[in-house]
Amino acid sequence: MARPLRVAFYGAGQVSRNAAEILRRRPGIEVLGPFGRGERDAALGSGADVVVIATTSFLSDVADDVRDAVEAGSNVITTAEEAAYPWANDAAAADRLDALARSRGVTILGAGLNPGFAFDALVLTACGVVPEVESLLVERVVDVSGFGETVLRRIGVGHSPESFEEGRRAGTVTGHIGFPQSMQVVAARLGVAIERIDRELDPIFAEQGLAASSLVVNPGETAGFRQRYAAVSDGRLWFEALFTAHVSPQAIGQEPRDAITIRGPHGGVNMAVVPGMNPQSGSASIVANSVRRVVVAAPGWTTVADLPPAVPR
Amino acid sequence: MARPLRVAFYGAGQVSRNAAEILRRRPGIEVLGPFGRGERDAALGSGADVVVIATTSFLSDVADDVRDAVEAGSNVITTAEEAAYPWANDAAAADRLDALARSRGVTILGAGLNPGFAFDALVLTACGVVPEVESLLVERVVDVSGFGETVLRRIGVGHSPESFEEGRRAGTVTGHIGFPQSMQVVAARLGVAIERIDRELDPIFAEQGLAASSLVVNPGETAGFRQRYAAVSDGRLWFEALFTAHVSPQAIGQEPRDAITIRGPHGGVNMAVVPGMNPQSGSASIVANSVRRVVVAAPGWTTVADLPPAVPR
Numbered sequence: 001m002a003r004p005l006r007v008a009f010y011g012a013g014q015v016s017r018n019a020a021e022i023l024r025r026r027p028g029i030e031v032l033g034p035f036g037r038g039e040r041d042a043a044l045g046s047g048a049d050v051v052v053i054a055t056t057s058f059l060s061d062v063a064d065d066v067r068d069a070v071e072a073g074s075n076v077i078t079t080a081e082e083a084a085y086p087w088a089n090d091a092a093a094a095d096r097l098d099a100l101a102r103s104r105g106v107t108i109l110g111a112g113l114n115p116g117f118a119f120d121a122l123v124l125t126a127c128g129v130v131p132e133v134e135s136l137l138v139e140r141v142v143d144v145s146g147f148g149e150t151v152l153r154r155i156g157v158g159h160s161p162e163s164f165e166e167g168r169r170a171g172t173v174t175g176h177i178g179f180p181q182s183m184q185v186v187a188a189r190l191g192v193a194i195e196r197i198d199r200e201l202d203p204i205f206a207e208q209g210l211a212a213s214s215l216v217v218n219p220g221e222t223a224g225f226r227q228r229y230a231a232v233s234d235g236r237l238w239f240e241a242l243f244t245a246h247v248s249p250q251a252i253g254q255e256p257r258d259a260i261t262i263r264g265p266h267g268g269v270n271m272a273v274v275p276g277m278n279p280q281s282g283s284a285s286i287v288a289n290s291v292r293r294v295v296v297a298a299p300g301w302t303t304v305a306d307l308p309p310a311v312p313r
Numbered sequence: 314m315a316r317p318l319r320v321a322f323y324g325a326g327q328v329s330r331n332a333a334e335i336l337r338r339r340p341g342i343e344v345l346g347p348f349g350r351g352e353r354d355a356a357l358g359s360g361a362d363v364v365v366i367a368t369t370s371f372l373s374d375v376a377d378d379v380r381d382a383v384e385a386g387s388n389v390i391t392t393a394e395e396a397a398y399p400w401a402n403d404a405a406a407a408d409r410l411d412a413l414a415r416s417r418g419v420t421i422l423g424a425g426l427n428p429g430f431a432f433d434a435l436v437l438t439a440c441g442v443v444p445e446v447e448s449l450l451v452e453r454v455v456d457v458s459g460f461g462e463t464v465l466r467r468i469g470v471g472h473s474p475e476s477f478e479e480g481r482r483a484g485t486v487t488g489h490i491g492f493p494q495s496m497q498v499v500a501a502r503l504g505v506a507i508e509r510i511d512r513e514l515d516p517i518f519a520e521q522g523l524a525a526s527s528l529v530v531n532p533g534e535t536a537g538f539r540q541r542y543a544a545v546s547d548g549r550l551w552f553e554a555l556f557t558a559h560v561s562p563q564a565i566g567q568e569p570r571d572a573i574t575i576r577g578p579h580g581g582v583n584m585a586v587v588p589g590m591n592p593q594s595g596s597a598s599i600v601a602n603s604v605r606r607v608v609v610a611a612p613g614w615t616t617v618a619d620l621p622p623a624v625p626r
Contacts, residue, residue: 122438129594272585285441308618309618311437312440
């Protein structure tokens with residue numbers, strides 16, 4: 001019998017715990033951790049077949065962790081949103097880690113539901129049935145009521161109008177992170193050069209009190225937000241991403257959904273997932289389902305555009 | 314500048330012509346043909362980077378053509394439905410051609426919309442967001458009014474009740490071909506063992522005269538058909554495929570659509586493409602969009618389960 005595939009988790013948050021739980025039920029996989037920040041060496045130095053780094057959203061915060069896991073001989077999956085397309089944030093660091101991974105014969109992948117699936121892998125898959133892509137529209141409505149308080153405050157929920165505005169200016173209220181990364185993944189694969197990406201982030205205020213699992217939103221505070229990212233290529237709108245997050249989408253007459261519109265010859269494609277993909281179990285599943293594909297992938301820092309589907313196995 | 318990618322087409326039918334036309338518009342690609350049956354050597358002996366074989370549905374009819382193109386050093390894409398998972402029809406021939414392709418460093422792929430996308434690649438992609446797959450249901454309604462007469466008669470359109478029944482028994486009326494192949498592609502990737510696949514093929518008779526582009530269906534003749542394929546694993550229904558083809562779906566109260574239901578924890582996934590993916594431009598696009606991925610794929614006979622998305626580039 002083949003030896004089990006060893007998967008170590010660094011970061012003890014929700015995604016790590018859920019993905020580890022999924023993998024523990026699968027034959028042929030041995031799970032190490034999840035390890036918290038105080039057990040860094042146990043995780044990154046484990047030499048496991050795959051190290052999953054699920055700690056923060058930012059490339060600069062995970063770069064050294066990725067390096068250390070690669071140097072210990074492990075393939076790396078990280079949920080850091082900026083890692084979905086690291087060249088968008090720090091091309092030099094991305095190239096350096098890419099070269100290191102190639103020299104060690106391992107693969108690095110930024111994986112998750114968003115970025116990593118809803119606005120990129122699924123979009124590219126749907127593009128398969130059109131002869132050319134004129135433009136793209138992806139809309140996602142998410143119920144974030146199950147998110148932890150720290151994440152909710154950072155993305156923009158539970159703020160007074162002033163606190164939201166101040167946080168947005170200071171960069172402490174970010175909205176959801178990862179849309180430019182998804183757009184760059186799609187653009188790179190389609191051979192499209194993005195000129196610029198316009199961004200909007202607008203608060204949605206609660207008209208009545210609303211309870212999320214980790215906080216209560218009072219009337220007048222932000223219960224959610226809308227984001228619009230618009231990538232321009234060749235002087236015209238090429239990829240528009242509309243994202244609505246809310247602790248109670250029903251309260252604003254919306255239901256969680258994912259919709260992809262590909263405009264092209266012969267009517268393009270209109271695809272919808274209703275109800276929308278579950279942000280928690282979806283993210284954890286994509287991470288768990290990426291373990292086997294990352295082990296057999298070509299060495300280097302790769303993206304979901306170059307990989308076969310992540311599947312539960 | 315890199316030399317252009319050379320793509321030769323063998324078979325001068327609709328898919329070949331449409332895919333060739335798509336590729337001719339793309340920079341960096343040179344199209345040879347489409348070549349008809351009388352120009353076999355020009356196509357299969359071209360030594361093109363990719364030879365597209367779009368002649369018949371059956372593995373036994375394309376096996377020698379695949380072999381000759383591989384021996385001339387070409388990667389091969391074939392639209393033969395049975396080639397989507399050749400081990401289902403003739404494992405020995407599949408293994409032999411797989412070994413030959415490996416020895417020549419080229420890739421063989423059975424590609425198309427169905428099989429190749431609607432019931433397999435797209436299904437596997439959607440499986441990415443679930444922790445496990447309990448069962449699968451894929452439904453497709455297709456308007457076949459644009460198909461040529463030969464194909465329509467063979468799949469089961471334009472027949473009297475007697476002629477349909479006789480053809481079904483004799484194997485000259487086949488319905489759409491490729492569902493077992495799609496199921497095997499998905500099963501192999503998910504690690505599922507299929508015990509058996511139950512099959513049904515039922516005629517749909519016209520109540521009034523209906524005109525397709527290549528024939529007229531008189532009242533009482535078949536204007537379409539329904540197929541149901543049910544793959545059983547571990548004693549229970551694991552993958553159900555429902556397919557309705559009709560020259561006028563509206564006449565039976567249906568509209569062209571594709572729907573995928575993945576049953577699993579957390580509600581699974583419900584995905585729909587409405588209107589359904591266009592059978593003609595969809596097939597031609599998938600073939601054209603597979604050219605670049607087949608060139609960089611690992612050598613051997615591969616399936617869509619092991620490849621990144623086909624994209625227009």
